Amino acid sequence: GAGVSQSPRYKVAKRGQDVALRCDPISGHVSLFWYQQALGQGPEFLTYFQNEAQLDKSGLPSDRFFAERPEGSVSTLKIQRTQQEDSAVYLCASSPLAGGVHGEQFFGPGTRLTVL
Amino acid sequence: AQRVTQPEKLLSVFKGAPVELKCNYSYSGSPELFWYVQYSRQRLQLLLRHISRESIKGFTADLNKGETSFHLKKPFAQEEDSAMYYCALDIDGNKLVFGAGTILRVKS
Numbered sequence: 001g002a003g004v005s006q007s008p009r010y011k012v013a014k015r016g017q018d019v020a021l022r023c024d025p026i027s028g029h030v031s032l033f034w035y036q037q038a039l040g041q042g043p044e045f046l047t048y049f050q051n052e053a054q055l056d057k058s059g060l061p062s063d064r065f066f067a068e069r070p071e072g073s074v075s076t077l078k079i080q081r082t083q084q085e086d087s088a089v090y091l092c093a094s095s096p097l098a099g100g101v102h103g104e105q106f107f108g109p110g111t112r113l114t115v116l
Numbered sequence: 117a118q119r120v121t122q123p124e125k126l127l128s129v130f131k132g133a134p135v136e137l138k139c140n141y142s143y144s145g146s147p148e149l150f151w152y153v154q155y156s157r158q159r160l161q162l163l164l165r166h167i168s169r170e171s172i173k174g175f176t177a178d179l180n181k182g183e184t185s186f187h188l189k190k191p192f193a194q195e196e197d198s199a200m201y202y203c204a205l206d207i208d209g210n211k212l213v214f215g216a217g218t219i220l221r222v223k224s
Binding site: 004 | 120122148150159160165167204209210215
């Protein structure tokens with residue numbers, strides 16, 4: 001079956017531009033996660049959704065970052081007024097389990113964002 | 117604070133040699149730990165989790181709460197094991213805290 005998909009796979013933005021990154025989780029997966037992975041680092045948590053509810057956004061680095069999952073399936077991560085330090089790979093993951101239950105997260109291929 | 121430390125950026129071994137990828141964690145709660153692997157040009161995927169106590173592709177990992185460690189081991193490395201390995205700590209089922217990763221290179 002289809003895994004987690006993300007689009008675009010690569011995005012180049014000029015400093016100050018707004019970008020939107022899309023994640024299509026595995027069908028039926030309740031939980032959805034966004035991570036940011038800087039070069040040479042491990043993924044860092046950004047935010048977590050259970051269905052359409054954003055239950056944890058403690059990892060969002062600034063108010064320029066905004067995520068939504070309005071119908072409990074597809075999610076969009078939006079970054080306003082991009083800056084060079086936003087350059088990273090943005091990973092989306094989904095899980096069939098609700099929060100509080102430890103289980104495997106299924107990762108997408110990531111979107112590589114480069115801000116010039 | 118919740119933290120995962122992987123002290124080695126790169127581990128290079130010969131085929132057939134034993135492998136140990138180190139992972140230490142800091143967490144005040146009951147730890148749930150995972151190893152994720154990323155092969156070349158592939159996405160991040162689960163290798164194993166400590167609660168299942170299973171061996172996957174010959175790899176095992178034992179949680180040592182006294183030493184706050186979850187080292188990944190394999191007795192005989194194979195070339196196809198070459199990849200990036202991440203140790204991860206699950207926080208309440210709501211997020212993963214990852215280490216910086218260790219590149220494993222298995223030389224023939």
